[in-house]
Each structure stands twice: as structure tokens, then as C-alpha cells.
Amino acid sequence: MTSQMKSMRTLTREWLILPDQYDRFSRYLRDNGLTAVTRLLLGIIVIGLGVCSLLNRFSPSGPTSPVALFFNTVVTLACFAVGIAWWTFGPTKRRSFGFVVFCDVAVSIAILGDSAPLARLLTCVIYALIGIYIAYFHNPKLQVAHLSFSVVMIVVAAEPILFGPDRDPALGVSKMLVVVTALMICAFISQIVLTMLSMDASSSDLDPLTGLLNRRGLDRHVEKVLEGFQRQESAALLVIAIDIDRFKTINDVHGHDVGDRIILRVAQRLSSWAHADAVVARVGGDEFVLVQRLPVPAIGPMLDSIGPAMHSNADEIPSTSSIGIAVRTHKFVAGEERAAAFTDMQKVADSAMYESKRLGGGRVHTIVTTATR
Template sequence: MVVSLLCLALVALWARPRWPSKRQSQLFTVAAMVCLSAACLADAQPLAGLTGCASFAAVGGYIAFFHSARLMVLNLSTALLTIAVLSVRLAAEDTLLAACKFVVLVVAVVSIPFSLQTLLQFVGLDVLNADVDPLTGLLNRRGLERRMSEAFTAASRFGDRGITAVMIDLDNFKSINDSAGHAAGDAVLVGVGQTLLTAVRPSATVARVGGEEFLVIDDIDAGGVVAMAEQLRAAIAATSPAITASIGTAHAKSVDARTTDHATFVKFLVAEADRQMYIAKRGGGDRSSHAVVTLPPLA
């Protein structure tokens, strides 16, 4: 009865509209281990209890997806102890059957979660590589969108300082490819990418979003936007071979990450920064243009 009531309480975590928190999920896995062990050990038939131990593999698979190796070890230890106790009970009736059940269950409980975890690591590497520009090592547009989504989801990171998008386009980049070749152009892109990483704050996100276009997003106040843009412009101008950049910025004040439609908002902010960049480029390049924006109306 206790196990049944506890299982109903666990189900209630997923019956709510909001997904359980990490701590709640950890408590769920620990409670699931206890419930499974108690239910299997309480069964009067050791063979039936051993059959129920296969469910530890499902708990291990859940842990492999969402939690740490520490919980994985705890689940494995609980499962092995439960299987061992029930196997000893069954051995009093049928030693060969007990040995077979023990081996099969241990293999299942150990191999399934760890196989899933290995698969997830390979998939994670593929996803990570898909988010990175292969030439510069910076985030690409997809990686930028993922990073911003995570930042908005995590908390009200941008708070009262707001958020700024900085669009950077290299001036006359095509002439470098035409005169010195694409290898030289690639070297310039790599150099500019490293320059940007060095020049921005650790909190900033830097991405290559086009052929010779770069984007920086950071949570800085409005007073620091112009200084930041000029710092980046000067740093790019100091690279070798010499090249200049047109820079556009768009700053939004007091962004509430908890209530903002982040996908729509980031696209809106980047589009405005792009528009300001073209204003700077039409002004002759090697300069910056700035705008303070308000949130677009949410649908």
C-alpha cells in the first residue's frame, strides 16, 4: 500500500501542466528505485520478484537521458542487491533457474542504460558539431538560436541591463578573395573570429551568421553599447591583413526572459541590428550605427 501511494504521488508530478524540476526528477528516480526494490522483495514468489527487477533497466534508461553517473551507480547498486537477494531465495527451489535469471537480469540492467548513455554521447557530439561553423569554430546561426533559447529559458539573465545584438559585416571582403584567393579570405575570417572572441566579455555569445557576417549578443546596458561597438571595430581594424567592418547594434531595455517570446524577440533584435549595419555600410564603412528598440507585440 505504501509503494502504491508513493507511485501515485510520482505520477502526479507529470500530471501537472509544468514539467518537473531537476530536483523533483532526481527524487523521482530515487523513489522509483525504492519502490521497485520493495515491490520485488515483497513478492512471495522469488521468480515473480526477479521478473519485476527488469524494470530497473527502464529507470536506468531514464537516468541515462536526464541525470548523472552518480544516480546511475545508485540504481545499478540497488538493482544488483535486489536481484542477488531474490536469486538466493529462488536458488533454494531451483539453482539452475536462479543462476540463469541472475545472469540475464544483470546483463539487462547493466547494458541497457550504459548503451543508451553511449549512444547519447555520440548524438550529443553530432548536435554540437551541427551548431559550430567549421571554419572559424564559432557558433553558426543554428547554434546561436539554441544558445539564446537556453539563456532565456534558464532565468531572467538579461534583467534590467537589457540585451544588445551587434551585427558585424567586413568591408570589401570580396576584393580579398578576388585578389589574394579564397585561402587568404578564409584566414581573414578565422582571424576576425578570434579577434571578436578576445575582445568581447565572457558573457557574450559570438557567432558567424553569414559569409563575412558575425553577430555578438550580450547583456550590457545602453550606456556601454557604443563603446562596445567601437572597441570591436578598432580590434578588427588592427587585424592582419588589414580590414575594416561596418557595425550595427540594436539594444532592448529591461528584457524579462520569463515572459518574452524569445524566438520572435531575438529575430526582431537581430533584424534591427542588421538594418543598422547596412546604414553604417552605406555611410562608407568602418563605422557603427545604433538603435534602441522596444519589444514587438506578441501574437
């Protein structure tokens, strides 16, 4: 029993330190062409909550006091505004977090404004949907906070049945258990599905830790960037190799959990710095490759910005990276194989990266390739 409890504590601790899923799952949706559909569905769901709130005004059990009517109006208008904003501006990680908080607050106001106890408990089921969203887009700590808040609100919603003039404690407890069970099952089934997706990712195109492409995924997706470079006039092709400096020492001194967090940090910063159509991959333990095309005049500013974007003195465990960049401005010529040309550029970028490492790390070294005659 003791060993089982230790195992459960270990599993819970490992679950709680899992990183935020937003960048990883958003990239998965984007790579599979599902971003627009997801935005549409989430906007419809939020506007649907607004419609439900509006219809509740006309129900005999709906809000009747001036305060309740005021909050009902606020929730209705806010739901319509948030739904439309989701379609218009699109999500970011910060907006997504705000979306979770907004949904929790809006549902809570709707619950408190409903005078029918059973209808209040029915509304609590929406918390389960919010939990599913958190499981896919955010981290377990936010999920725990959401579940804790939801359980408190379920108890508040059931208070009239448990202690009111027409109280029925047996009915109240049974309905509370139904809603809490639905809430927990939805959250944890979603987590299990995510775990299975991570296991599948280990044998697919994705790196299971960062959600970036792995080496095979890089080879399969880079052709789109190469095609765009060939079509676009006055475009440059960049292949960037990044290696975390002294990563083995970091693992030895701070442990592999810290090493994993640093890998995730580098992956997130690299993804944020890259253009939306770039291909970003983790090709080794602490090695990354980025491939993107951009207009020739933009090369200088982009190269100047990558160093500051990747390093920060404010990090809890500071780290630096050696960065090597291969730049090609001449197009592919007849008879030149793109895959072979890309492999050659990777070798050039690796050479530039090793030169940065030889000079002490934390540097950016660039090599511009020239056309061969």
C-alpha cells in the first residue's frame, strides 16, 4: 500500500509540473489545418452561452432582482463580445488564459442569478466543458484551480436544496455528486487522451516533449518552405542551427527536470521568434533547426533579433545557445535537387553553430552561401 501511495504521489507530482500545452496544441491544430475551425467553434460556444443567458431573462425561474438583471445583461453582452473578438483577433496564450477566467466568472454569475436550484446545478455542467478546454490548451495547475473553484460553486448552487425552506438533502447531495463526477471525468479523460496523443507523437512527426517537429517531421515539412522560397522574388532562405551551451553540465548540476524546462523554454522562444510559416524542429537532445524564407531586406533585422530573443538574464536558471545561420539568396537551378541543397545548408548552419560554440557560446554566426557555377 505504501509503495502504491508513493507511486500515486509521484504521478501527481509529475502531472502537476507538466508544461502549458497552448503552444504545442495550437501548433498541432495549425499543422493540420484546424485552427480556423477551432476558432469558429469556440466563438459559437461563447455566443451560445450569451444566447442562453439572454433566454434565461424570460424564464419564470430567471433573474428577477435589479442586481441579478444587471449581471445577466453584463454576461450576455460580454459573451457576444468575447465570441466576436475570438473570431476577429484570434487567440494568444494570454487571451486564452483570460478566456478561461471569463468563462468561469460568466458561468458563476449565471448560476447565482438563477432562482431554480436544479437549474443552477444543471448550469454547473458547463464547468466540465471549460475543464476539457484547459486540459488541451493549458497546464495542470490551472486545471486544479478551475476544478477547486468549480466544486465550491457547485456547493453554492446546491445550497438552497441542502439548507433552504424546501430542502431535500438527499436530492441535493445526489445531484451534486452527479455534477462533480461529470466534472472530474471530463477533465481526467481529456488528460488521458492527451497522454495517448503524446505517446503517438513519439512515433510520428512530433517531438513528444516540445511538440515541435522531430527530424523526420522536418524532412517531411521543409519542402513547403523550399517551394515558397523558389517562387518568391527577392527572397532569402534561412537555415538556423541552435545548440544549448553546456547542456550536459546543466543536467548534471540541476537535474533532468530543469534540463527539460530549459529545452521547453528554448523551443517556445524559437517558435515565438520565427515567422508563422517557418518550420521549427528539435532534431536532438538540445539541438534545434529552424527553416524559413523572408524578403532579402528583412535579413539584417531578423538576424539581429534572434540573439536577444533567445537569451534573458531574468531566467531562473540562465542558459545560452550557440546559433549558426546559413543564408541563401540564389534560387535553385535546373537539375539541382532541393533535398540535397537543404542538406548542404544544414551542414553550413552546423558549421556556423560550432564556430559560435568555439568562440565561447551565446553567439550568432552567419554564413552566406554563394551560387556554384
